[in-house]
Amino acid sequence: WRLYECVDGPLPREYSRDYQQHEIGNPILAVTLEPGDVMYFPRGFIHQAIAVGDTFSHHVTVSTYQRSSWADFMSKTVDTALNKLFDSDFAFRKSLPVGWSGYMGPAYDEDNGSGSDLPETKKRKRSSGEAATRATRQRLQHEFGRTYSKLLRRLSATLHINSMDLHEAANEFMIDFQVNRMAPYLPSSAKGAAAGRKRGEATSAEEMETEEMDAATMVAIANLKPSSRIRFRNPSWARMVFDEDQDTEAEGDRTPVILLFSTLKNDRAHHMDGEHTPDPSCLKFPRTEEHVRSLQMLFDWPIRPDGRGGPQQKGPWVHLRDLAFHNFQDAKAFAVALLAESLIDVDQGDK
Known part of the structure; x- marks a missing residue:
């Protein structure tokens, strides 16, 4: 087994792609595991498993704590704060501006890929009408961003999380974990019976x-x-x-x-x-x-x-x-x- 440093930084949330050897450099650990051995390494470290000699090898990799970061937990508390603001602050209940989808999105982000690096012969010539439309779109984008920033400041001002909010968030977090992540407990007296059952029978x-x-x-x-x-x-x-x-x-x-x-x-x-x-x-x-x-x-x-x-x-x-x-x-x-x-x-x- 060979372990390598995390290419994209430590503790990533998602699985990495298959890297080329020149991308991962030299291993930081090389060790031979025998049948039945278990090795732990922090999430995100790259591993290579190569069978020794002419034998075959099979291993199982178990990932833990992928969805148990501070960011995951804080998303619950932010949701709680947003729900409270929705109930108490009219500004958060107002609808998005009519027609907002016609000027928000990458298709309308002219600061990104605006063609400033293109030669003059390739740059688009705008008519006076197109220039006015562009100016209107930029004004609406600015107003949209200003409203969002204003609401974000209000949210930040209310994020004085008390112990009750933290306990509520802990419950939501753990219930989701228990329901969607935890395998069911199997009583010891039933383990023998379970071995002979087909998938889905119990x-x-x-x-x-x-x-x-x-x-x-x-x-x-x-x-x-x-x-x-x-x-x-x-x-x-x-x-x-x-x-x-x-x-x-x-x-x-x-x-x-x-x-x-x-x-x-x-x-x-x-x-x-x-x-x-x-x-x-x-x-x-x-x-x-x-x-x-x-x-x-x-x-x-x-x-x-x-x-x-x-x-x-x-x-x-x-x-x-x-x-x-x-x-x-x-x-x-x-x-x-x-x-x-x-x-x-x-x-x-x-x-």
């Missing part, structure tokens, strides 16, 4: 679960008691979002709810094929202080100083009696909803 964790797992879930539900402990099997599988109940008929009467999105039922057959936009899997809870605080307790997983999660990637154990609910029945109903979605582990505390 598209969710629920369909892959065996009767034995269903029975185990029912036993766990039946045995729940105040001393039972629950925890997220992996908090990164789920995302808590505050929203309004879209199923309510009257928009003004929509009830505040908590939506708990998860990756466990992502579509297996069409995952990331670019042609389908799946509906994300989510649980819906009423937005009460008890539900908010109880979910926050389950999301309170260990974080190292560098911001990464704990080595086990497990949430903290929480006794049902310690959840924020005022009675055990509400706490049990909360746990049952999470357990039915395979989001939590249960420890009955019998040992």
Whole structure:
């Protein structure tokens, strides 16, 4: 394997074209990988893989964080600010000028490719009418640009992002990532069955679960008691979002709810094929202080100083009696909803 410096700068968003050898220079690393070896290198570094001797070689390249840059995240916060300005500032709701497409665009950008480098014999001679049209077009382009700059300054002045805006943007960013990027979780007891299935035969964790797992879930539900402990099997599988109940008929009467999105039922057959936009899997809870605080307790997983999660990637154990609910029945109903979605582990505390 040979690695080369990034030709177009570090951390590009898109895949590079195939470069000629003289364009990439000398390798910065040359190493022989054996079967089963894994090598990590930052996104954008060019690599060549050449089989040793007369043998064949096959490798898989996995790219990560291509759509997880600061620019990608900031696009969410800018969208939030624009939506707020659309609601509060009339100038942002005004229509574009009538006829704007007749003077905006490369076909009308005479400063670009205006022919200033052409010999005099090749330059176009303009009539007085054409000169007047050109002057009008330039004036309209200037007014268009001036209006855009004015609105851009207003947007910049309002971009004092508070913590709520950042949390909302984080939710939008992560839900998009979970729905469109994350593969569905496959329960360990279903992995053997999955190996023998054809593409598209099973598209969710629920369909892959065996009767034995269903029975185990029912036993766990039946045995729940105040001393039972629950925890997220992996908090990164789920995302808590505050929203309004879209199923309510009257928009003004929509009830505040908590939506708990998860990756466990992502579509297996069409995952990331670019042609389908799946509906994300989510649980819906009423937005009460008890539900908010109880979910926050389950999301309170260990974080190292560098911001990464704990080595086990497990949430903290929480006794049902310690959840924020005022009675055990509400706490049990909360746990049952999470357990039915395979989001939590249960420890009955019998040992």
